[in-house]
Amino acid sequence: AQSVTQLDSQVPVFEEAPVELRCNYSSSVSVYLFWYVQYPNQGLQLLLKYLSGSTLVESINGFEAEFNKSQTSFHLRKPSVHISDTAEYFCAVSEGSSASKIIFGSGTRLSIRP
């Protein structure tokens, strides 16, 4: 069965510092990987996704994630964070055999200090 582990429940960083949010998954089949962001008091929004092809995927607001099959990881990074990046970030996995469900990690709360 597939599962998703987000290794850090909270990550505090200073503004303009780099950040990495870690995500590991387990699955016996091919997977599709997603990062969702939840701003305070809002629903989740897709940040970026890996479907196939280049293992490095980017979002429009400077985040990137790299699919590492050998380490079963999909870590999210940003070289310089802004106060507006304060949010909760969820890693998610969808298996190639199941179109109906995706599994979400428990979330990482990113807090940015000025």
Add this chain to the structure above:
Amino acid sequence: NAGVTQTPKFRILKIGQSMTLQCTQDMNHNYMYWYRQDPGMGLKLIYYSVGAGITDKGEVPNGYNVSRSTTEDFPLRLELAAPSQTSVYFCASSTGTVRGEQYFGPGTRLTVT
């Protein structure tokens, strides 16, 4: 387009009361989902539907019921509210392909006392 809308935004229930959380999407998506979000626990799937007239249980279905009479609507029913059902509830929809993203509503914050 409005996307996925949910009503109400907030609700307080007494133990044993019942209520229906409404969810509507205008993207003509076949797949719809209900999740609950508890602090530090991520999202847990309650029920999902792959099309009108078809529903199936997710990870935590006990205490809830759903119906899907139209493509647009997917209401979630709580029959006998319990404190353990205090949570934030999110409805989502998708095209249903494994490559597709899910689109989420703004959520309903429910407190059972």
